[in-house]
Amino acid sequence: MIEVAQLLKDASSLGNYFAPDVYVQGDYEFGLIENRQGSRLIALPEVLLQAIYAALEKEVGSSAGIVLFNCGRWWGKNFYRRFGEELSKYYDKPLAHMEMVEFLQCFKQCWKTHGWGRIDLDFDYYQQGFAIAKIWDSAFAKIAPQENCPTCFFESGILSTFFSQLTGCDLYCIQTSCESMGADCNNFILGLSERLKPVQSWLKEGQNHTAIMERLCRS
Amino acid sequence: MQSDIETLVHKAEEDYLKQSDIELFRQQAASMQKCLETYECLRDREIAIFQPIVEQLVKTYPQENPQLLEKVLKHWLSVLRYCAMAMLLKNPEYLEYRILEWLSDIVKAHQMQSLESTLYELLFSRLSEVLTKEQLSLLQPFLEQARTALLGTLEPSLVGG
Numbered sequence: 145m146i147e148v149a150q151l152l153k154d155a156s157s158l159g160n161y162f163a164p165d166v167y168v169q170g171d172y173e174f175g176l177i178e179n180r181q182g183s184r185l186i187a188l189p190e191v192l193l194q195a196i197y198a199a200l201e202k203e204v205g206s207s208a209g210i211v212l213f214n215c216g217r218w219w220g221k222n223f224y225r226r227f228g229e230e231l232s233k234y235y236d237k238p239l240a241h242m243e244m245v246e247f248l249q250c251f252k253q254c255w256k257t258h259g260w261g262r263i264d265l266d267f268d269y270y271q272q273g274f275a276i277a278k279i280w281d282s283a284f285a286k287i288a289p290q291e292n293c294p295t296c297f298f299e300s301g302i303l304s305t306f307f308s309q310l311t312g313c314d315l316y317c318i319q320t321s322c323e324s325m326g327a328d329c330n331n332f333i334l335g336l337s338e339r340l341k342p343v344q345s346w347l348k349e350g351q352n353h354t355a356i357m358e359r360l361c362r363s
Numbered sequence: 364m365q366s367d368i369e370t371l372v373h374k375a376e377e378d379y380l381k382q383s384d385i386e387l388f389r390q391q392a393a394s395m396q397k398c399l400e401t402y403e404c405l406r407d408r409e410i411a412i413f414q415p416i417v418e419q420l421v422k423t424y425p426q427e428n429p430q431l432l433e434k435v436l437k438h439w440l441s442v443l444r445y446c447a448m449a450m451l452l453k454n455p456e457y458l459e460y461r462i463l464e465w466l467s468d469i470v471k472a473h474q475m476q477s478l479e480s481t482l483y484e485l486l487f488s489r490l491s492e493v494l495t496k497e498q499l500s501l502l503q504p505f506l507e508q509a510r511t512a513l514l515g516t517l518e519p520s521l522v523g524g
Contacts, residue, residue: 145417145418145421146417146421146429146432146433146436147414147417148409148410148413148414148417148436148440149410151433151436151437151440152409152410152440158441159441159445159461159462159465159466160460160461160462160464160465160466162465163460163461163465164460165457165460166461243469245468245469245472245473246469248468249465249468249469250465252468253464253465
């Protein structure tokens with residue numbers, strides 16, 4: 145028989161760790177914000193992000209995307225570590241013991257609470273070796289300069305390292321549609337870099353996300 | 364702070380509160396007292412509320428994996444606790460952000476809506492026995508909010524409210 149008293153002892157029965165009203169704290173008068181563990185957070189004003197894009201464009205030209213992607217990879221590496229530490233401490237179990245659905249829900253909430261937009265993951269192509277991340281209302285796409293190619297390089301970098309560390313495989317991430325180009329959401333494909341190699345040239349040919357996925361699955 | 368009281372506090376910045384506002388304050392304070400009593404009742408009788416539900420649930424789903432039943436129970440133990448706090452704060456957003464938004468996808472992914480729905484019905488019925496009508500009416504908007512968020516459009520068959 146299930147004993148409620150026992151359940152109450154076992155069940156951490158905790159809710160949403162990343163609920164925005166409790167996760168983001170700080171002393172606003174002093175301009176300090178921190179998360180609920182006391183780690184400092186930094187707010188990036190739009191003008192700073194615009195300046196980063198503009199300055200990189202001027203300094204390194206067409207390589208700006210690679211620089212931002214690598215910044216994202218570095219960011220993602222630390223993000224994964226902190227994400228794992230915070231969650232395992234709060235829910236009192238290692239990340240590996242969390243159910244996949246709980247883990248994903250925390251990841252989605254974390255992304256949203258940090259103000260990076262809304263993210264969802266699609267594992268329909270799991271058997272073919274790919275996962276799709278979709279991001280709506282991306283803060284980065286919003287301020288990115290208008291280009292004829294996707295511009296969320298930060299996010300691509302973050303996602304590639306985050307999921308590489310999670311899965312233990314060296315995953316690459318490439319964006320195939322972008323809100324800055326009028327798409328309804330930003331699509332990112334995650335997979336082994338060898339298999340994602342042709343995507344860049346398909347993007348240059350003007351192929352959309354659906355067509356790219358079809359070609360990838362046939363390859 | 365409760366939003367109604369907060370509005371009154373803002374009003375009092377410019378002038379003394381009018382008699383009608385004082386009356387509103389008095390009603391809010393009285394309602395707060397009732398909410399606190401309801402909260403204490405839910406807290407003190409948590410096990411007494413849920414243990415008969417467990418027995419009923421096991422009878423209804425004798426073949427079901429006990430771990431799954433435990434999971435559903437844990438969900439509603441948490442939801443009721445958060446509902447109780449949301450009632451004290453008179454704040455549906457607290458309930459939405461602290462648990463419902465997070466839990467709704469988990470419930471969907473486990474495809475346990477039928478089990479969750481049964482548990483909700485048993486819980487509502489049990490609360491009707493444990494709480495007075497007035498206490499239940501204070502809690503009910505938040506229970507309804509949880510039901511809508513977690514069980515979507517599934518029709519409750521037993522819920523009278």
